Each structure stands twice: as structure tokens, then as C-alpha cells.
Amino acid sequence: MKSRVSRCPIEEVMQILSGRWPTLLIYYLKQGTKRFSDLRRDNPTISHKMLALELRKLEDAGIVTRTEFDGYPLRVEYELTPAGERLVPLIDALGDWWEATSDAGVPSIA
């Protein structure tokens, strides 16, 4: 999804949150500051390329901060911004909604 079709804010958010990783990364980052390698350990199936790309996307969107500590082994920390923290409950609400609807069986009949 490289370009937008409307100027709607909803489409813009979905452009950022779409895909497997963004919400998962936010989920792990709400536990606190994480380093690149921490996030790779948290979900081992992401490739380092994808992790780098997704983190950049979240950074550009103002959801995470990237802090580089220059030193010997080179250390970078990722953390949710205040805006990112405000996003967390909204994502959780989606998860809750899904749990509720799938618990209710087939909603098209009920």
C-alpha cells in the first residue's frame, strides 16, 4: 500500500498500522524501552530488514523514538512517544472487540 486513495485520516492511520508487525511492535514497546535486538528476540520470525523498515515507519509517524547511544558496541533504544502511548488503548480496544465478537459465535445469525 504505497499511496493513498483519499485524504481521509483513517486511511492514513491504516497505512501505518497495516501489516503484521506495527501493532506487534507497539505491543512489545509498551512494556518499556527496547533495543533492536530485544525486539528481534521478542518476535523471532521478523527479519532484521523488516524490523528496521517497520521501526523507521513508526518513527516517521511519530509513534516511537529512536535514541542512539554512541559507544563501543553501538546501542540504540526504541521507545513509545506520548502519542504512541495514547495509541495503545485504541489498539487494545480493537483486540477486545475481536475477542468479544468471536466469542459470540457466528454474528451473522445471532
Added chain:
Amino acid sequence: MKSRVSRCPIEEVMQILSGRWPTLLIYYLKQGTKRFSDLRRDNPTISHKMLALELRKLEDAGIVTRTEFDGYPLRVEYELTPAGERLVPLIDALGDWWEATSDAGVPSIA
């Protein structure tokens, strides 16, 4: 995104809502019952293949109902389920969040 990496409900919702179309279709369907061709007119850049696929996905997820009226030119109507209507405010909240954070300028400095 064909398979899941965890059993997390958030990942499951994102599997359904990811991409350009799902939220847009829900947006138009909250205006009321729509037919296939209505939805194509609402957003002209979707192909009929994509529209059919996305509608099936939303149907399987219990977000929309598909009602087939068999007749001469064949008529099918799509409508939000109660669960789908409960989802609408959550999506709107994401849009509002995005508007608020992007209005605030660059959040990484502010």
C-alpha cells in the same frame, strides 16, 4: 499477510483490517445498505476482484452480511452486522488519534 505469528487477538484483527480497503468499505457501509456496484461507485479505484475478495473477508469475519436476492439481473446487498457497527467507533477513534497527533506537529520534538 497470509498466516499468523501469534494467537494474539490484536494480530487477528489486523489481519482483517490491514490494507487500504477494509476500513474504507466499513466507512461507506456505515451509511447503510449498499450493493456491489454502489461500493464500486463509492471508490472507483478498487477492482471488482479486490472488492469481491475484501467483502468476503469482512463477511467471514462477521463484520458484514451478504444478502442475495435472486432475480433477473441478480441483486446482492451488503450491510454491517451489529458487531461491525460496534467496530465503527473504534476505527473512528484511530482516525481522530491520527488527526490529533499530526496536528501537533512533529511529536518527537514537542
Added chain:
DNA sequence: TCGTGGTTACAAAAAGGTGCGTAATTTACT
């Protein structure tokens, strides 16, 4: 030589677009 946090190039996989076919009936034209 390994670990850190990447970038780049190439390849594989997935997503998406295009156009054709379909069924049944109305309408349009001759």
C-alpha cells in the same frame, strides 16, 4: 571472531490489476 544496528542487492513470494466468461432477464433495435 563475535555482537551491535544497520544498508544494499538480488530473489522469492504475495498482492493486485485486466479481461473474459456466465446466468437470466429486460430493453432496444430492426
Added chain:
DNA sequence: AGTAAATTACGCACCTTTTTGTAACCACGA
């Protein structure tokens, strides 16, 4: 009256575009 064409909501096959994975490389030190 007979024929052709249009409508509706797709499914299917083929092909292009986009996304993602893989692997290699980088610098810097312990």
C-alpha cells in the same frame, strides 16, 4: 417477431507490481 445488447455480481487465468526474505557487507571494539 427476432436478435442483439446491457445489466449484476462475481470466478478464473494470466501477468505485473509490491512486498518480504536471504545473504552479504559495514564499522567498531572486546
